[in-house]
Amino acid sequence: MISVLEKSSTLHWLGRQLFNRDDPAAFFDPLLERINPMWVQQYTPARVTAIYNETADTKTFVLAPAKRWQGFEAGQHVNICIDIDGIRRNRTFSLSSSPIQWRTDGTVTLTIKRLPGGLVTNWMHDHLEPDTVIGLGEAFGDFRVPAPQEPALYIAGGSGITPVLSQLETMAASDYRAPVTLLYFVRTQADVIAAEKLHALAERWPAFTLKVYATSETETPQFLSDLHLDEVPGLPARRCYLCGPKGLMDLANDLLYRRGITEDRIHSTFFSVPAASLDTDTLGGAVHFERSNLDVSSEGDAVLLEIAEAAKLSPRYGCRMGICHQCSCRKTSGTVVNRLTGKASGPGEETIQLCVSVPSGPVSIDI
Amino acid sequence: MKTMNETQLKELEQDLDTIRDQVIADLGERDARYIRRIVRLHRSLEVGGRVLMPFGFIPPVFIAATTALGLSKIIENMEIGHNVMHGQYDWMNDPSLHSQTYEWDTVCTGDSWRRTHNYEHHTYTNIIGKDRDYGYALLRLSDDDKWKPAHSLQFINYVLLSVFFQWGVGLHELESERIRRREISVREKIPFLKDFFRKGGRQAFKDYVFFPLVTFPVAPVVLAGNIGANLIRNLWSSTVIFCGHFTQDAETFSEEECEGESKGHWYLRQLTGSSNFTGGKWMHVLSGHLSYQVEHHIFPDLPAHRYPEISEQVQAVCRKHGIPYNTGTFARQYSTVLKRIIGYSLPDRMRSRLLPEFSSAGAQP
Numbered sequence A: 001m002i003s004v005l006e007k008s009s010t011l012h013w014l015g016r017q018l019f020n021r022d023d024p025a026a027f028f029d030p031l032l033e034r035i036n037p038m039w040v041q042q043y044t045p046a047r048v049t050a051i052y053n054e055t056a057d058t059k060t061f062v063l064a065p066a067k068r069w070q071g072f073e074a075g076q077h078v079n080i081c082i083d084i085d086g087i088r089r090n091r092t093f094s095l096s097s098s099p100i101q102w103r104t105d106g107t108v109t110l111t112i113k114r115l116p117g118g119l120v121t122n123w124m125h126d127h128l129e130p131d132t133v134i135g136l137g138e139a140f141g142d143f144r145v146p147a148p149q150e151p152a153l154y155i156a157g158g159s160g161i162t163p164v165l166s167q168l169e170t171m172a173a174s175d176y177r178a179p180v181t182l183l184y185f186v187r188t189q190a191d192v193i194a195a196e197k198l199h200a201l202a203e204r205w206p207a208f209t210l211k212v213y214a215t216s217e218t219e220t221p222q223f224l225s226d227l228h229l230d231e232v233p234g235l236p237a238r239r240c241y242l243c244g245p246k247g248l249m250d251l252a253n254d255l256l257y258r259r260g261i262t263e264d265r266i267h268s269t270f271f272s273v274p275a276a277s278l279d280t281d282t283l284g285g286a287v288h289f290e291r292s293n294l295d296v297s298s299e300g301d302a303v304l305l306e307i308a309e310a311a312k313l314s315p316r317y318g319c320r321m322g323i324c325h326q327c328s329c330r331k332t333s334g335t336v337v338n339r340l341t342g343k344a345s346g347p348g349e350e351t352i353q354l355c356v357s358v359p360s361g362p363v364s365i366d367i
Numbered sequence B: 001m002k003t004m005n006e007t008q009l010k011e012l013e014q015d016l017d018t019i020r021d022q023v024i025a026d027l028g029e030r031d032a033r034y035i036r037r038i039v040r041l042h043r044s045l046e047v048g049g050r051v052l053m054p055f056g057f058i059p060p061v062f063i064a065a066t067t068a069l070g071l072s073k074i075i076e077n078m079e080i081g082h083n084v085m086h087g088q089y090d091w092m093n094d095p096s097l098h099s100q101t102y103e104w105d106t107v108c109t110g111d112s113w114r115r116t117h118n119y120e121h122h123t124y125t126n127i128i129g130k131d132r133d134y135g136y137a138l139l140r141l142s143d144d145d146k147w148k149p150a151h152s153l154q155f156i157n158y159v160l161l162s163v164f165f166q167w168g169v170g171l172h173e174l175e176s177e178r179i180r181r182r183e184i185s186v187r188e189k190i191p192f193l194k195d196f197f198r199k200g201g202r203q204a205f206k207d208y209v210f211f212p213l214v215t216f217p218v219a220p221v222v223l224a225g226n227i228g229a230n231l232i233r234n235l236w237s238s239t240v241i242f243c244g245h246f247t248q249d250a251e252t253f254s255e256e257e258c259e260g261e262s263k264g265h266w267y268l269r270q271l272t273g274s275s276n277f278t279g280g281k282w283m284h285v286l287s288g289h290l291s292y293q294v295e296h297h298i299f300p301d302l303p304a305h306r307y308p309e310i311s312e313q314v315q316a317v318c319r320k321h322g323i324p325y326n327t328g329t330f331a332r333q334y335s336t337v338l339k340r341i342i343g344y345s346l347p348d349r350m351r352s353r354l355l356p357e358f359s360s361a362g363a364q365p
Helices: A009-019 A024-035 A099-105 A119-127 A158-173 A195-204 A226-230 A246-258 A304-310 B006-026 B029-055 B059-085 B110-123 B149-163 B165-174 B176-180 B186-214 B216-245 B263-273 B281-286 B290-298 B304-321 B330-343 B348-354
Strands: A044-055 A058-065 A077-084 A087-094 A108-113 A133-136 A152-157 A180-186 A208-214 A239-244 A266-270 A284-289 A294-299 A328-338 A350-353 A357-365
Touching: A009 A024, A009 B186, A024 B029, A044 A108, A058 A119, A058 A133, A077 A108, A077 A119, A087 A108, A087 A119, A087 A158, A099 A108, A099 A158, A108 A119, A108 A158, A152 A158, A152 A246, A158 A180, A158 A195, A158 A239, A195 A208, A226 A246, A239 A246, A246 A266, A284 A304, A294 A304, A304 A357, B006 B263, B006 B304, B029 B059, B029 B216, B029 B304, B059 B110, B059 B216, B059 B281, B110 B165, B110 B186, B149 B165, B149 B216, B149 B330, B165 B176, B165 B186, B165 B216, B186 B216, B216 B290, B216 B330, B263 B290, B281 B290, B290 B304
Parallel strands: A152 A180, A152 A239, A180 A208, A239 A266, A284 A357
Antiparallel strands: A044 A058, A044 A133, A058 A108, A077 A087, A077 A133, A284 A294, A328 A350, A328 A357
């Protein structure tokens, strides 16, 4: 009901006048949240309806988003937001369920592995309980099922299987006849995510071939090689999809390229482990200023305000000593170290003070 | 001002930084819950006040509705808006509580406030000539300004400023005194004036046009209630703010003594240029914890509800360094503010005879 404030442009204008904010519908959130957290307007709420274990360190979270959520295509990602110890954390995950499931029962799933030292993934594993409401963004990403049908090869590693699961389910349900092969690399057989689902798919969908390789069960690790690719019939005609750790992706890209598969037929989606470090050696890095579309590099403990000014930008600033917050702005990705506290930030989107933030590795800033 | 050498200032800086670091390390759920509870209280009061107002033709309801709306504006301006815009809750990463995008329920635009208050006033606190908040370029509050006959009427100016406080704050960045002295031209202020009229228009439209119109048959009642609520907020916020820097013992500084100052000197200036007042829990909430002006000025971006908790530690640091910690009851502090306004409206000789306590206070180092 409240969302009408966002839909009608006259009411939206009026709401801005009355509530002094660009999202007037969210003005009532503090009250609505108390009545029913699914009525919150600031973000799209999604209720956790079930949680189940996939492997020892991977869980699947079933979410029921509010009605206004606009849906997704197989292989896309979403941002979720969760308040942890008072701080809102935004993270991106792939949806692991198919859009058909969302259309039939209104739920989507996220399949999430604990990252070593990962604040959000570990919190979700340890503290998130059914019936909690979290925030869900609209889906994005162009890692999508081939249309029209053509032979496909999927190479996935570890939890990189999640967007692939969504795509395979969608293809199976749409009577996909062209051959589809999945080469799935895991450390040990116990690390196979959604094993049941994958085997069920292989059984009921004739065009699908499933190959699971455990890399660390033999004495010499068994990584992706030409031997694996030799077993894929009609490889040159296939559209290729890669998702997994960087090492596997680089290797796959290289091998496919050498077999004459062109770049436009290889689709990759990345996921990375945050690697923040406090060594002074690691300070500095490539800085991307998004709104100005400018890239510069920095060295040592130069703060972002100075870096921006050296790049002829004029971000708003005040005291230049971390007091007045005139220069606060959004960091969209990357890690920065606070020069006053020596503390490193998280890797996701958050607010930072330019005058005391030193990049630690590549960062993107919304100025 | 108390003089301290650089070693002592460095030690002061470290002592205060230690307090600050402790609070920052402890920020979390408790602070988030606090500010969200206050935001919820604000929404309840505003919704309650607006819904009750049309029934204000019943006198007790009128009083209840006007009080609720007045309190809602006070809480939104003082404990939410002012503090959020200082970046006290930026760490929560909640877009609704973000310092750079927050827009509050008053005439002054958030952007103008962030420039004149967060930057100018908090960086150059009580430096005569640089801190335009000292007397708001309207009142003579120290003998750095030479007395002129026009000053004798400044108490009337003070009352008018308090009554129309939100408009005064909204126009602060116009720097009308500099325009009058022809240091700047009106033309330079056109972008500011555009924003001022947009926001001022929005505020006036809401309280004086829209809500009276939608309750047409009782429009005069709603209009009167809304004017009353704005007046309550104006008088209270003006009073609280005047108690922050214009009490008897709050010191002022010259540009020369602050040139190239260290962080320690900045701390010392904040400690000696600000003043607290005591009171119950609600007094502090309604003042946005500016009753802890000293703590606020040394740590403007720590969540304000933490100031009472660290006050003891700050006082201990002051005692250790022999720095006065200016506090007193609300009545006492406010009476010295009134005395200062009246005292400096008089010619210097008459002032030193009638109010000797103000004969040497102020700019004297």
